[in-house]
Amino acid sequence: MKIQKIIFKDFIKSQMFIALFFIFIYFLIDFLEKSTRYFPKYHVPLGTILKYYGAQLPKIFTDILPFSILFGSSYTFFQMTRKAETSALLAFGLSPYKIFSPVFLGGILFVLIHGITSEFFVPQSQQYFKKLETYEIENNPLEKMFFETHWIRGSQGILHFKEFDPLSGNLKSVEYYTFSLLSKTLNVSYGEEASFEKASESWVLNKVTRYSFDPVYKVDNLETLVTSVKYEPIKVLKDHVSSDQVSFRDLYQFIDSAEKRGSRFYQREVDLYQKITTPFLNLFYCFFSFPLIFPQEREKSKYLYFVFCLLVVILYNVFLLITKNLAYLGYVSPFISCFGPFGILCFICFSRLELFLFPLRRLKVSDTNT
Numbered sequence: 001m002k003i004q005k006i007i008f009k010d011f012i013k014s015q016m017f018i019a020l021f022f023i024f025i026y027f028l029i030d031f032l033e034k035s036t037r038y039f040p041k042y043h044v045p046l047g048t049i050l051k052y053y054g055a056q057l058p059k060i061f062t063d064i065l066p067f068s069i070l071f072g073s074s075y076t077f078f079q080m081t082r083k084a085e086t087s088a089l090l091a092f093g094l095s096p097y098k099i100f101s102p103v104f105l106g107g108i109l110f111v112l113i114h115g116i117t118s119e120f121f122v123p124q125s126q127q128y129f130k131k132l133e134t135y136e137i138e139n140n141p142l143e144k145m146f147f148e149t150h151w152i153r154g155s156q157g158i159l160h161f162k163e164f165d166p167l168s169g170n171l172k173s174v175e176y177y178t179f180s181l182l183s184k185t186l187n188v189s190y191g192e193e194a195s196f197e198k199a200s201e202s203w204v205l206n207k208v209t210r211y212s213f214d215p216v217y218k219v220d221n222l223e224t225l226v227t228s229v230k231y232e233p234i235k236v237l238k239d240h241v242s243s244d245q246v247s248f249r250d251l252y253q254f255i256d257s258a259e260k261r262g263s264r265f266y267q268r269e270v271d272l273y274q275k276i277t278t279p280f281l282n283l284f285y286c287f288f289s290f291p292l293i294f295p296q297e298r299e300k301s302k303y304l305y306f307v308f309c310l311l312v313v314i315l316y317n318v319f320l321l322i323t324k325n326l327a328y329l330g331y332v333s334p335f336i337s338c339f340g341p342f343g344i345l346c347f348i349c350f351s352r353l354e355l356f357l358f359p360l361r362r363l364k365v366s367d368t369n370t
Helices: 002-034 038-042 046-082 085-091 096-137 248-260 266-287 299-328 334-355 358-369
Strands: 146-148 151-153 157-165 170-179 185-197 202-212 218-226 235-237
Touching: 002 038, 002 046, 002 096, 046 085, 046 096, 046 266, 046 299, 085 096, 096 248, 096 266, 170 202, 185 218, 248 266, 266 299, 266 334, 299 334
Parallel strands: none
Antiparallel strands: 146 235, 151 157, 157 170, 170 185, 185 202, 202 218
């Protein structure tokens, strides 16, 4: 319907204007703060300053997006009720769900935009921002995001290496220790490098010198030696590295690889689940604006309801912060720490939606009486 297209356009315009306004205010405050000390201290040129804030844009956009949707959808229906447009549409028999459907579809659209931006644009932009801030502005050496453990346990031995080449996927300066059931060293093998063989799904040492100790001491020179180690080196995110610099896929692979080797990183698991729940906030914040479709007897009641929505959002973020800190300490499951507050928010959204359906029923009763 044409009216739904108009509502959709008004919602998108309001939402984008509010999002850009919030981003502008954030950059303005940050620039005023850093222009007094940080930028003059390192003599940062104008071009680097523009790149500095441009690299932050995807991250700030995804952070602000859910709040801008809450304000944008509420503002859209505020304006429509003030002009009595929603009253006219309801009087003509248009369902409130059809009035709300353009905003609902807009929420779904922004869920997709948020997810795509977080997965493909935020990690690269945050890595570039870190490089720009650390290397180009502060002239500090860049540190790797990951560090690899140099010991990998297999079913019958342990593999030690000095270097892992991520481009070729090979290990350099490799040592392989095999043990008996009584933890007695059977032999030690030294190889120049090791590669992962897909056929045997194991690491294979090349140009090997093997020292055997049981039953007699001897030395063998081998071209290759198949080990019992079937895992890649564990990649561990350094503590100072934010999970925003890593995509959902890479973070999941990192956590899954660590769990297979008996390690758990609660903070990274929380960040992984938050990458799932955060985009859907764009959709559920839309539902807060649904009761604003119905005409209210007093204008003040709409503003009180909007204040209630802001309080719910604030309480959600406070509760989320508490559960995340508990999950970091291991007191709460990382899954519950993110999906618990999210589930409560969903319940509030739908319960308020059901509670505010009484104006619709009241309208239907009045129509039948007349």
